[in-house]
């Protein structure tokens with residue numbers, strides 16, 4: 468078994484465990500919140516360091532969709548900084564608003580993070596099949612957030 472295969476299958480197993488397990492046990496959604504915190508912390512050292520070294524979602528998409536993807540280039544509108552920042556801003560508003568709204572209920576908050584994971588994973592799978600396996604990474608709000616934190620730090 469190669470190192471890439473081992474990392475890819477472990478990432479896919481983690482992502483599926485969170486996506487399926489969170490349906491039955493909402494506290495699993497906090498794994499998503501933890502991953503977001505780690506991504507932001509790592510971006511203080513280097514923008515997109517988390518993407519390059521640790522993101523289970525990116526690796527799972529690349530590994531799981533390798534044979535299913537049509538491998539087409541993305542439309543140029545998806546590549547514009549404006550659309551990526553708008554999506555990132557929308558996600559941050561959703562996260563902030565829901566943390567405030569659901570603060571008293573750990574299960575509801577866990578469900579929110581789980582839902583965020585499932586919706587973005589679904590979007591990642593769809594664009595990954597239509598375009599390239601990791602097409603989601605181009606528009607991913609967490610990737611844009613890491614770039615923004617890195618730029619602000621500079």
Ligand code: SF4
Pocket residue numbers: 506517518519522523524525526603604605607608609610611
């Ligand atoms: S862009 Fe998003 S999904 Fe892709 S590797 Fe980075 S954090 Fe993960």
